Amino acid sequence: MAFDAVLIEQMRAREATRRWWPGRTINDELDACVAECPDKIALTARRVEDGTTTRFTYRELAALADRVAVGLVRLGVTRGDVVSIQLPNSWQFTVLYLACSRIGAVLNPLMPIFRERELSFMLAHGESKVVVVPRRFRGTDYEPMLSALQPGLPALRHVIVIDDGTAANSFETLLSGPQWELQPDASEILTRHRPGPDDVTQLLYTSGTTGEPKGVMHTANTLFSNIVPYAQAMRLSRDDVVLMASPMAHQTGFMYGLMMPILLRAHAVLQDVWQPQAALGLIAGEGVTFTMASTAFLSDLANAVTESGTAVPTLRTFLCAGAPIPGALVERARAALSAKIVSAWGMTEMGAVTLTRLDDADERSVATDGAPLPGVEARVVDENGETLPPGVAGRLFVRACSAFGGYLKRAHLNATDAQGWFDTGDLASIDAQGYIRISGRSKDVIIRGGENIPVVEIEALLYRHPGVSQVAIVAWPDARLGERACAVIVPKPGEAVDLPSLTAFLKTQGVATQYWPERLLLLDAMPVTPAGKIQKFKLRDLLNEMLDQQT
Template sequence: MMGSPPDNSQPSDLMPGLMLDDMRLEREARAGFWPNHVLTDYFDAWLNSRPNDTALIAHRTDQGTETRLTYAELDVHVNNIAANLTRMGVQPGDVVSYQLPNRWEFVALLLACIRIGAVSNPLMPIFRRRELEFMVGRVGAKILIVPAIFRNFDHAAMAGKLQPALPALEHVIIVDGQSEQSFAVQLLAAPASQPASNASLTPNQVLKVMYTSGTTGEPKGVMHTSNTLLSTIIALVDRIGVTGKDVMFVPTPFAHSFGFVYGIMLSVHLGIPLVTLDVWKPATAITLMERHGVTFSFGTPPFLSDLAYFPSVRQRKLDNLRLFLASGAPIPRALAREAERNFGLKVEVAFGMTELGIVSATDPARPDLGRDSDGYDLASCETRIVDAERRELPPGSAGSLECRGSSTFVGYHRRPDLYAVDAEGWFDTGDLAKKNAAGCLQIVGRKKDIIIRGGENIPVVEVEKLIHEMPQVREAALIAMPDPRLGERVCAYIATHADAPLSLTEVVEFLEGRGLARQYLPERLELVEDLPKTPSGKIQKYLLREQAARLTV
């Protein structure tokens, strides 16, 4: 169906002045897992074979409307945007920044940038002036596209204030804008003449620069190519059994790696309808899944929790929903059981990160391997557990998680000093993990999240999973609390269902009943309404650490 791969006569030209090293090219040639296609190759195939099929259904919350676009209708927008970006001076290798929620304009912009060889820089809608000034300035974007107003915040006014500080930023385009800066006027209108550039991205050129989500310190601009991203999509589709017959619902922000890659790119790769909404509301999500016969969805555990515990959810017509892929945080077993009972679906688990895409996933065809792990390696990536001297450890031993493979990113934008990939392709993820005898991966925690109490390492993730089994608990996180004698003690931050009361004594007695060692028990409980999270649902433990630094037993 795909025909001949596009010409890739300059495979090492990532971006102007940035080259892909020969060792990486040789390693990938031996592996043979890079597809040597770009996303628009797949889009054009569906456009030519079934132009009137639905490509995208996007719900807009502030208007209560849905936009449904066929491949043919979406293609018109893509071509107009591509031509107008060219008219406005965007050249191959230039960066286009866009800070948009999950709306059809985001998808059209991505495809248009690929058509003209531009690099996409998607930005989370939650980012404000400080983040945008750093990120848009660092990538040197010529154009920034933002909504006029989103969730009662004036993005247009914020973007306008950026231009004096960012000399490379030539244009600010406003979705729903009323002036000459309007998205409709500047990008959607059919150009009078000048066609779009024919300089489409090649498979090994940088497709996107995406900044890490901010669960740690300064964000880093992770660079990926079409080959690195498509390789992980192909491997994941093969593992979890998603096919061209599925209908996908995407609650995760498109501007997050998970939503960008396994939402937009996966749907285009398979040619399946993508259903989404711009503001997360469980009631709206359930209505959309009912209306459009959604079969597959994914996201962090909070998304699944909101659906599984939604009132009267068993009375809703969600019989088509067969699979939910959970990633981004450990999924409580009680939540998985509740979702499977309410929907009759399978909950699979995956582990990944912006730099690598999804690394491992459980297998619907191998239930014997269990759901208590993060699955085993995808074909696009291999993992190993090593000690402090980088010697590989045997099954059952916890150590540093290193990964390598076709999905490994190609660098941090303008920060080559941070690119911790060795000559053999191994990348230190910063995670602590172990494997069982079957090769299934289990994340123990982040190195920075380690709690060391009197010289004893606390198994943070294991304790958090046990706490999640308490019926009162909605979400929980273990954080190190400084102690003058032991160095650190364990503080549990917990949010309960419907603000149910919970005491430290109850938590301790529950954990002791599960056979947990006494030195692993929390010694302080902080009840909170919600844990701080990134827009994609990851708990921001660094914020909790800042709070815990002021606590005592």
């Protein structure tokens, strides 16, 4: 794969003087862990369904990463090849990233919720050579789904399945079972193609407004230049225990649940399915001190503590991102958890951009999304590109040391000018103290529990429904998830449309369940501009009025 990460060269000169890029890779950090604390517990992974717990010391983790790396080479994976993994939070996820990094392969995490439509595009666009999936997870059989897609994916050579280890294509049979690292050529394999800090190491797809996902390319420098100041701001050290229940196939889980603990020489605890009672058990049993997740997770955990009476005295900080935190939730969570609630905002393209500080008053986490991290600059501009004064909302532009290298095969969408300013697509204001408040999104995306819903893509599909004349997907507020999707539809004359028929139609299109609309509003006509453009703000107002009348 030829990666067109054109923004890296643009950033290199700037970062050479600013010195935010550390010039190290995950290989360097893992090797240092083995040298400094080989027998320290590095990783604990819990499967909620059966309670299985797997632990690795840093020595064991590195040895297994080496083994899997050589196994991947035996399957034909070489430097620059893409290895896709559609896995929940698991030790295999962590090991596969470390293994890919040993041989210069690029990891492409895929959300477990993705189905045929999303997977067929992403695996083809990224030219994935290998994909690793669970045989079954949360009621879905992954192997038949991927095997059915494989004939249409000429680059895809292997579908590897995590199961009981007996199948010919199992993870254990092909990668983690044989002692590949002891073979005569293993040492040369493990050193020949190690990537540098400016080589692409991660390919992560993000939902956008262009009708298709975009492949975000990151290097070790862009990722670590964010993780280092983030960890410093949260005052994290090797003595911390980091719980990650937010998906590692999102930047939150990947950067702060997989990479950051290794950087810190800390202990990572992974939870594969969000279940608040299970999280309580892990926090108590492992002595968890820090976690990061969306608002819904915070609400659930606070409720679980209150209902069960189980205290979590070791938990110092819960960093909450993905949606604004209601003031009442901050108060309730502070009382229940006795932990500091930190608000943050970020993007797949650059990780966490803003954080409130540990010394800030709680009100900051309610009223703002935090101030930019070191190495990050932000400005708000009007429609003419002129910088706006404090407190005035406009388009948010960010220039960051952690900015991505570009969108794979879509450089024309990089939205970054010659000075490195990236158009976030969000509307925001910056107060006199430099704290940012995201006030809306100029891009047409709904964020449901931290998961972006690709609105344009879902609308395009629903226009194919035989009963739909016009459709618009808009957000409606939800106390737990922040937002849910409502389909506003003008039916064709004489056609009956209901929510079950819409979701059944999307299911036949292979669309992830989480992207389906959860409410339906039928109209005789859409509110439109004189040019005929649907006025979604009026639809949102109408929906909110209807919800207010129902309460």
